[in-house]
Amino acid sequence: MNDSLGARGNPAALAALQSRAYRDMSPWSARDFADLLDHPTALLTAQPHAFCLGRIIVDEAEILALATDPAHQRQGLASGILLSFLQAAAGRGAVTVFLEVAATNVAALAFYRKHGFDQSGLRKGYYPQPDGSRTDALLMSRALTQGHGPNS
Numbered sequence: 001m002n003d004s005l006g007a008r009g010n011p012a013a014l015a016a017l018q019s020r021a022y023r024d025m026s027p028w029s030a031r032d033f034a035d036l037l038d039h040p041t042a043l044l045t046a047q048p049h050a051f052c053l054g055r056i057i058v059d060e061a062e063i064l065a066l067a068t069d070p071a072h073q074r075q076g077l078a079s080g081i082l083l084s085f086l087q088a089a090a091g092r093g094a095v096t097v098f099l100e101v102a103a104t105n106v107a108a109l110a111f112y113r114k115h116g117f118d119q120s121g122l123r124k125g126y127y128p129q130p131d132g133s134r135t136d137a138l139l140m141s142r143a144l145t146q147g148h149g150p151n152s
């Protein structure tokens, strides 16, 4: 686990990394990260230049934010932290993982599909854009059950 992002999460470092990485969505503030990390449902996996933050509620995991610093993308970092997240989520009893992603976020859609996520829903006009338009959100999910665990 990386020191600057912190074993239990450094809200300012996470917010700074996210603001460098996010293009299709508004980044969160350090306060937003602190509030999420304070909650006992939170699950954070991180490496020096990438993190995945989500929460576990009973048998459902939700990925809330995932980012790799632009200078370190396409080196497998997000794949590694996603695998750690899925393993930890399964260890805490999750059997399904959910997330939302902007329909225009080509990189994230390719990334999640490569890792076994399928579209499970659509939220029309979910994300507001700076120009006043709105972008659809795709809901994606994958199972974490036996025979379809985090390594498959």
Ligand SMILES: CC(C)(COP(=O)(O)OP(=O)(O)OC[C@H]1O[C@@H](n2cnc3c(N)ncnc32)[C@H](O)[C@@H]1OP(=O)(O)O)[C@@H](O)C(=O)NCCC(=O)NCCS
Pocket (backbone or CB within 6 Å): 021, 022, 023, 024, 050, 065, 066, 067, 068, 069, 072, 073, 074, 075, 076, 077, 078, 079, 080, 099, 100, 101, 102, 105, 106, 107, 108, 110, 111, 112, 114
């Ligand atoms: C999506 C994101 C986290 C991927 O991080 P990464 O560390 O570059 O991902 P990896 O190197 O592990 O990529 C694994 C695979 O995902 C796919 N992928 C990743 N980035 C891609 C891109 N820009 N275009 C197309 N496919 C991409 C590829 O299949 C890639 O495998 P390959 O490099 O062998 O072709 C990164 O692009 C990012 O931080 N984006 C901005 C934040 C964001 O959109 N987060 C998701 C919000 S839900």
